Amino acid sequence: MKQVFSILALYAVLDAAPLEPAREAVAGRWITTSEITHAMLENIQPRLAFRSGVTAEEFAAWQADVRAAVKRLFVRPEYLASDRAPCLLTVERRDDCRIEKWEAYPVRHAAVRFLVLIPPHREGVRLPAVLCIPGSGQTKEQLASPGGMADFYACQGYIAVAVDHPGIGETADPAVSEEYLARQLLEMGWSWLGYSVALDQAVLDWMKTRADVRADRIIISGFSLGTEPLMVLGNLNPDVYAFVYNDFLCRTLERACVLTKPGKDGRRPKINSIRHLVPGFWREFDFPDLVAALAPRPVLFTEGGMDRDFNLVRAAFSCIHAADRVEIHHYAAFQNPASRELLEHMPERIDRDEFFRKANVEPSRHGFKRDLVRPWLKKWTDTHESDGNTLPGYSLTNG
Amino acid sequence: MKQVFSILALYAVLDAAPLEPAREAVAGRWITTSEITHAMLENIQPRLAFRSGVTAEEFAAWQADVRAAVKRLFVRPEYLASDRAPCLLTVERRDDCRIEKWEAYPVRHAAVRFLVLIPPHREGVRLPAVLCIPGSGQTKEQLASPGGMADFYACQGYIAVAVDHPGIGETADPAVSEEYLARQLLEMGWSWLGYSVALDQAVLDWMKTRADVRADRIIISGFSLGTEPLMVLGNLNPDVYAFVYNDFLCRTLERACVLTKPGKDGRRPKINSIRHLVPGFWREFDFPDLVAALAPRPVLFTEGGMDRDFNLVRAAFSCIHAADRVEIHHYAAFQNPASRELLEHMPERIDRDEFFRKANVEPSRHGFKRDLVRPWLKKWTDTHESDGNTLPGYSLTNG
Numbered sequence: 001m002k003q004v005f006s007i008l009a010l011y012a013v014l015d016a017a018p019l020e021p022a023r024e025a026v027a028g029r030w031i032t033t034s035e036i037t038h039a040m041l042e043n044i045q046p047r048l049a050f051r052s053g054v055t056a057e058e059f060a061a062w063q064a065d066v067r068a069a070v071k072r073l074f075v076r077p078e079y080l081a082s083d084r085a086p087c088l089l090t091v092e093r094r095d096d097c098r099i100e101k102w103e104a105y106p107v108r109h110a111a112v113r114f115l116v117l118i119p120p121h122r123e124g125v126r127l128p129a130v131l132c133i134p135g136s137g138q139t140k141e142q143l144a145s146p147g148g149m150a151d152f153y154a155c156q157g158y159i160a161v162a163v164d165h166p167g168i169g170e171t172a173d174p175a176v177s178e179e180y181l182a183r184q185l186l187e188m189g190w191s192w193l194g195y196s197v198a199l200d201q202a203v204l205d206w207m208k209t210r211a212d213v214r215a216d217r218i219i220i221s222g223f224s225l226g227t228e229p230l231m232v233l234g235n236l237n238p239d240v241y242a243f244v245y246n247d248f249l250c251r252t253l254e255r256a257c258v259l260t261k262p263g264k265d266g267r268r269p270k271i272n273s274i275r276h277l278v279p280g281f282w283r284e285f286d287f288p289d290l291v292a293a294l295a296p297r298p299v300l301f302t303e304g305g306m307d308r309d310f311n312l313v314r315a316a317f318s319c320i321h322a323a324d325r326v327e328i329h330h331y332a333a334f335q336n337p338a339s340r341e342l343l344e345h346m347p348e349r350i351d352r353d354e355f356f357r358k359a360n361v362e363p364s365r366h367g368f369k370r371d372l373v374r375p376w377l378k379k380w381t382d383t384h385e386s387d388g389n390t391l392p393g394y395s396l397t398n399g
Numbered sequence: 400m401k402q403v404f405s406i407l408a409l410y411a412v413l414d415a416a417p418l419e420p421a422r423e424a425v426a427g428r429w430i431t432t433s434e435i436t437h438a439m440l441e442n443i444q445p446r447l448a449f450r451s452g453v454t455a456e457e458f459a460a461w462q463a464d465v466r467a468a469v470k471r472l473f474v475r476p477e478y479l480a481s482d483r484a485p486c487l488l489t490v491e492r493r494d495d496c497r498i499e500k501w502e503a504y505p506v507r508h509a510a511v512r513f514l515v516l517i518p519p520h521r522e523g524v525r526l527p528a529v530l531c532i533p534g535s536g537q538t539k540e541q542l543a544s545p546g547g548m549a550d551f552y553a554c555q556g557y558i559a560v561a562v563d564h565p566g567i568g569e570t571a572d573p574a575v576s577e578e579y580l581a582r583q584l585l586e587m588g589w590s591w592l593g594y595s596v597a598l599d600q601a602v603l604d605w606m607k608t609r610a611d612v613r614a615d616r617i618i619i620s621g622f623s624l625g626t627e628p629l630m631v632l633g634n635l636n637p638d639v640y641a642f643v644y645n646d647f648l649c650r651t652l653e654r655a656c657v658l659t660k661p662g663k664d665g666r667r668p669k670i671n672s673i674r675h676l677v678p679g680f681w682r683e684f685d686f687p688d689l690v691a692a693l694a695p696r697p698v699l700f701t702e703g704g705m706d707r708d709f710n711l712v713r714a715a716f717s718c719i720h721a722a723d724r725v726e727i728h729h730y731a732a733f734q735n736p737a738s739r740e741l742l743e744h745m746p747e748r749i750d751r752d753e754f755f756r757k758a759n760v761e762p763s764r765h766g767f768k769r770d771l772v773r774p775w776l777k778k779w780t781d782t783h784e785s786d787g788n789t790l791p792g793y794s795l796t797n798g
Contacts, residue, residue, distance in 0.1 A: 025502060025510030033565040034572035037583040037594075039508035040478060044587065079439060103424060109438035111424030166432040173433035175661045183670050184436040186585075187655070188443065189679030195436075256586065262574045271582050279678045280588030 106202030128217035135224030139169030249305030296322030304330030505601030527616035534623030538568030648704030695721030703729030
């Protein structure tokens with residue numbers, strides 16, 4: 001009856017102007033798609049977000065679930081190929097260091113090149129090794145050149161391996177953007193990051209078999225964009241020894257929800273390149289959860305982030321009594337805790353500058369923090385030449 | 400030994416310039432990511448591509464597999480909400496036609512508005528109905544306005560329902576692009592098309608329950624972008640009666656593989672908006688397969704395409720003796736078969752203009768082809784007021 005009355009009432013205003021679209025139609029219901037999708041995103045509860053207060057057994061079960069989800073999101077066996085062993089292309093020398101260039105064939109149709117920097121060492125001694133993953137736009141050649149990340153590790157006595165991101169350096173095609181490549185991979189049900197990880201995984205597997213590498217002392221060092229493959233590889237490979245996370249730690253779902261302040265053109269800036277798009281990722285976890293799941297392996301954070309996120313990571317490591325394996329350094333301006341905002345949630349409708357400020361980031365000082373890495377390396381792999389040592393509990397290095 | 404020799408030989412060229420990256424490293428193996436991803440795309444064999452020569456039973460099994468894959472790719476029950484019935488907002492009159500504006504609540508946080516055009520009819524008579532899905536940038540109000548697609552169907556005696564695409568018209572937010580919305584939905588493990596279909600599905604479900612609608616005579620009419628939800632809804636809803644496909648029929652995977660000619664800036668143009676991105680879609684099927692799976696329900700194609708693709712659709716309908724349900728019209732310039740190139744494969748490295756020419760498309764004449772729809776409607780729903788008729792074999796309309 002109410003419905004009929006309503007129709008009759010409306011007949012009375014025939015030819016009246018249509019109702020103005022309300023921003024909110026009925027409580028919690030929106031007319032504009034942007035409000036709807038925003039509310040959907042905000043309401044995502046990642047299935048595998050780390051919850052503190054779990055037992056060691058519960059932690060192990062959660063970690064296994066994270067690993068399974070990482071595998072499901074990123075690994076596509078149907079595109080892999082393993083019929084061909086990696087092949088040495090060239091060898092150069094720089095000072096005492098040998099630089100090898102290799103080619104691997106891990107993915108169908110792909111020949112993937114990487115550089116290996118081998119510092120001088122006694123015959124028969126196995127060295128710890130570092131897989132160096134560059135930042136956006138950096139090439140493996142830049143990492144390997146004097147002063148680059150890989151060169152740094154080689155100078156510290158590590159076998160340093162430098163890889164390229166897809167579509168960069170030697171793998172670049174000037175006619176094809178990285179967005180385009182990411183789009184193709186997404187169409188195939190994969191992702192730019194998944195593809196990148198498949199290439200890096202082949203290099204990592206190969207490193208483990210090298211006679212001069214201590215397979216139980218392989219570190220992954222990721223700079224900027226390179227921290228993304230680091231997290232994925234770290235979760236896929238429980239045998240990786242430790243991690244250098246050289247970027248600020250970020251909740252990317254929250255970032256997408258709050259970076260909504262329109263620019264000067266009145267438009268909301270794009271989330272970021274679809275290179276970062278991994279469909280369904282946020283339904284499972286976010287970056288702090290992936291790092292938490294690396295426990296108990298040592299992680300060095302060189303460019304800070306929000307205390308909230310580090311508390312989560314520390315809580316995770318504490319579950320298995322490994323809180324001392326997390327080492328956190330903030331940007332210079334935010335080293336004093338009093339200088340940091342202790343936010344539980346980022347405010348909405350901010351721009352990138354404000355986001356960085358509240359996340360304790362100094363974008364102009366973003367760079368590889370070798371001075372923090374050096375002592376950390378010494379702490380965790382100092383005894384690398386003591387071949388007889390074993391790994392349990394990392395006690396060999398921790399005294 | 401060969402390896403060792405190779406190393407020694409290379410030592411001899413120490414400090415030589417690094418090898419020039421070969422376009423192709425070894426047979427079938429590429430260095431540049433763009434060659435690799437291109438080869439990967441080209442080698443996709445869609446799992447559910449229609450293969451002619453199957454029996455009626457095999458066809459039914461294939462059709463069920465297509466339906467299951469469509470459901471998996473597009474339907475996300477976790478984002479749906481059905482706790483609230485659609486609500487009538489306003490009623491207007493235009494000439495003899497009643498225009499209702501309704502609001503439905505099919506997806507969490509969403510209030511979704513649509514227009515219903517009801518032509519004059521005798522009390523108690525049920526009318527056939529058409530769900531009208533607009534092209535890119537068109538609004539439901541444009542479809543409903545005099546001369547629009549929905550108005551056309553209402554003038555033919557059909558209850559015509561007009562919907563909006565997400566982010567268009569009333570649902571638009573001037574600060575947020577459709578790309579942005581698509582990105583958010585992809586992040587959630589959904590897609591722009593999947594979300595769009597969820598809204599349309601609710602409207603379709605509601606149409607089926609309307610007392611003045613013949614639920615067994617519901618047609619979906621899609622213009623341009625609107626053909627995409629048409630194909631998905633058609634496969635999800637075996638009870639939809641017939642389809643007006645108002646765009647050219649296209650293999651989108653092939654299009655992405657051949658539209659690689661760089662533009663004036665030397666860059667390959669982007670594939671298209673990520674509104675069209677449905678991760679993994681091409682691994683299952685392409686548009687001609689989805690249309691083939693609509694058999695035996697009548698489909699009207701108003702803007703042609705390649706004979707190759709229509710042969711596939713006709714072959715599918717023939718499997719179940721329904722070839723006469725497919726009606727194909729080409730653009731004026733390509734109506735004479737002699738004017739059409741009978742290609743089995745599009746050539747590579749072409750631009751959009753050449754692609755359209757070879758696909759028998761006249762882009763400037765893209766528009767709703769009411770003159771083709773009118774006789775087709777008469778053919779398939781002429782007896783719509785004979786309420787007692789039943790549906791099997793569509794014999795009631797086919798004489």
